[in-house]
Amino acid sequence: MTDPDAPRDAADGAKDDAEAASGASGAADAGTVVELAKRRGFFFPANEAYGGTSGFYTYGPEGAALKRNLEAAWRDRFVTREGHMEIDSPTVTPEAVFEASGHLDTFDDMIVECPECGATHRADHLVEDNTDIEEAESLDTERVADLIAEHAIACPSCGTALADESVDAFNLMFETNIGPGSSSPGYLRPETAQGMFVEFPRLAEYARNQLPFGVAQIGRGYRNEISPRRSLIRVREFTMAELEHFVDPESDEPPIERVEDVSVPLYSAATQDGEDDGDVTWTTIGEALADGTITSEWVAYYLGIARKWYDRMGVDMDRFRYRQHLPGELSHYASDCWDAEAEIDGNWIEITGFADRGAYDLSKHDTYSDEDYSVFKAYDEPRTTERPSIDPDMSVLGPEFGGAAGDVADELAALAARDPSAFEGSEVAVEVDGETHTVPTEATGFAVREETETGEHVTPNVIEPAFGIGRVLYTVLDHAYREDEVEGESRSYLALPDELAPxxxxxxxxxxxxxxxxxxxxxxxxxxxxxxxxxxxxxxxxxxxxxxxxxxxxxxxxxxxxxxxxxxxxxxxxxxxxxxxxxxxxxxxxxxxxxxxxxxxxx
Structure with a gap:
């Protein structure tokens, strides 16, 4: 049996030869693919009988089957073969979750409003459409406003100049109320990730508190896009397939030997900033790690297995690349991030993000909630350590410092942890709210005690591959499109991999x-x-x-x-x-x- 992860040019050599002989060609324009999708029942705008609403699509019989097959192939590769768990969490989430995650403050796009017709537009997209700048999203709102003025960019709807119009941040989450009234605000989730982060304490129990372990989810997400466009590429409701891999940053390493020889097309941040902007470098995962182009072995591992999976799904490797995020566009949680991008109708679109999220998410939920978001890691052998501590005599501190006595005690404890030598004299000085307080050492109850520890609590780091299923599906359709002649007649067909065909x-x-x-x-x-x-x-x-x-x-x-x-x-x-x-x-x-x-x- 052929390895389903093997490159398709090995498994389908006979088909490729046949295409070459018949003169088959691909690279259809967007209009051709969208027309075929609508005519043959892959996808089409939803609710057209009532005028439709931009950013929402219905998958027809062929598209729904293709989508199911694509999800099954993703689950096979990233869940079953990797030995991960899968969950299905709610799509409505209480506000407190997104306050902890940072989405209330940072999940924004840039919006500009036309002063004449009132149409709103995504400002960074206007810049990208009217200049040579490819990643305006990485710029701040002031710079984007300056570029709109510098290039005399006008409203696409009515042609009115947008110079001097303010560019503002617009939060993309759909707001709702949970239950009657407005006392329990919530949001439609913009990603499936938070459902996995919030439930981490229970999921860790299911994993027997053994790191590393992965949790996956395929489900709907919602983003109130300013300017939905290009059919499935930018929509307001979509399906994501996300994996959160929880690892011990000090000791867990991926099986990098499985992918070190996999060739990948890298478009690094250094290349994007250099004179050879636009050039993709083909290299192996092992070489990219050795020369520091990819800094995280875990991210590199998933780039490697994902590249083989894209190939298996029929993505044209001549129209595919991994682009590293520029410093200015990194998400608030990411220390490094690479996007898998596919070329569609002359434009590069993101189809997957690969991020090292560090311990950001779990640390935030640990702070905001009443749960413990760490894993206890047992030592091979118990360890005996000397640990300084205090046991202050509050009958002395209370009368002396009044309402500040508790804060003085807290500062004494912190001082003992960081500088035990401060307690060697007859008095100890600590500062509270800018005021220095002196305490007799004997009243602090300072002591160094031996403690035997059997382990420690570790807050895992998170490695996240996040796939946009609709975008991958669109890419597969576009890259599978062929035209040729059969017995003197022209035909068009989709060279879909057998496992994906509806x-x-x-x-x-x-x-x-x-x-x-x-x-x-x-x-x-x-x-x-x-x-x-x-x-x-x-x-x-x-x-x-x-x-x-x-x-x-x-x-x-x-x-x-x-x-x-x-x-x-x-x-x-x-x-x-x-x-x-x-x-x-x-x-x-x-x-x-x-x-x-x-x-x-x-x-």
Whole structure:
């Protein structure tokens, strides 16, 4: 069986050769992909009967199946194969969670309003659309406002100049109330991550408090985008697949040997700031770690396994890169971050973020909540240590310092921890609110005691790969699009990997008479019983039926003809090459399963 993580150019060499021979080409423009998606039932704007609302899309029958298959492939690679857990948390979250996480203060985009027509626009996008600046998001609002003025950028809606208009921060979270009234504010989650962070204490118990462990989640997120655009690329409701990998920063290391030889296209921060801006460097994970381009082994590990997964999903590696975040665009929680980006219609779009979040999230929830967000790490052998402590005589401190006595005691404890030698004299001085207080050493109860410790509490660091499923799906469709000629006629088709195709096999009777239809329906039923996704079609001529299945990416078509009734064989046609072969009906399920597992069609 072919390794499903192997590069597709190894598993699908025969298909690639067939494409080259037939002159197949890809790189469709955005309008072509969107039109195909709508016509063939992949995705389309939601609620169009009521005028529609920008930023919301419905996945049709083909798109919903493709999305399910993509999620299953992600779960296979990043959950099952890595031995991680998976949860499903609520999409409505109380305000206190986002106060702790920092989203109330920092989850913003830049907005500018037209003074004439009142239209609002995402200011950094206006700059990117009208200048050579690629990452205006990394700039502050004042700089973006200056650029709008410098380049005389006008309102896209009415053409009014936007110079001197203020650029403000706009929080992207959808607000709601939990229960009647407004006493319990909440938000639709903008990411699935907080559901995993908040439940960390219980999840750590499920992991037997053993680091490292990972928790994954596939679910809906919501962001009140200023300017939804480009179909699934920027929407207000979307599906994310996120993994939070909790690690001990002092001792846990990834199995980097599994990916050190994987080649990756890196677009580093240094390259973006240099003269060769735009150049991608292909290197191996091992080399990138050795020369310091990637600083985190854990991030490097996930870049490596994700690169092979993208290849497996059909992402064109000539239109793919890992871009490192510039210092000014790093999220508030990230010490380093790389985006997986795909080229779509001449533009690079982010499809995944890989971040080292450090201990930020768990530390915040530890501070704001009543739970302990650490893991107890047992030592191999108990350790005996000397620990300074105080036991102040409050009958002395109380009368002497009054209401400040408690604060004086706290400062004495802090001083004992950081500088035990301060207690060697007859008096100890501490400062409270700018005032120095002197305490007789004997009244502090200072002592150095031996303590035996069996372990310590560790707040884990978090490594996070976060995938935008809709963006990956759009990329897969765009990169799978092909056009060629078959027997003098032009055709378009989707060269989807077999495991992603919404339908795996189409079954056709040559015509619906003389028992051909009944035999074809029986074949289709048997293939469904074998666990294959099957469509049955007896409408129109065979060529037209082939074209319909090609256009939705169905890898194989089975035609039942008169020879099927006489000899018990059917014609199996492969999508990309259009090659055909006769296969015994009784062998059909096993042969199709073998093709899906990687067996070349020409064997």
């Amino acid at each position: 339908t795996f096999v189409g079954v056709f009777p040559l015509m619906d008479k003389d028992g051909l239809g009944e035999r074809a329906r029986a074949v289709a039923a048997d293939l469904r019983e074998a666990g294959l996704a099957v469509t049955y079609d007896d409408s129109g001529n065979i060529g037209r039926r082939y074209r319909r299945q090609d256009e939705v990416g169905t890898p194989y078509c089975v035609t039942v003809d008169y020879e099927s009734l006489e000899e018990g064989t059917v014609t199996v046609r492969e999508r990309d090459s259009t090659a055909q072969k006769r296969v015994a009906i009784e062998e059909l399920p096993s042969r199709l399963a073998a093709f899906r597992a990687g067996e070349p069609f020409d064997t």
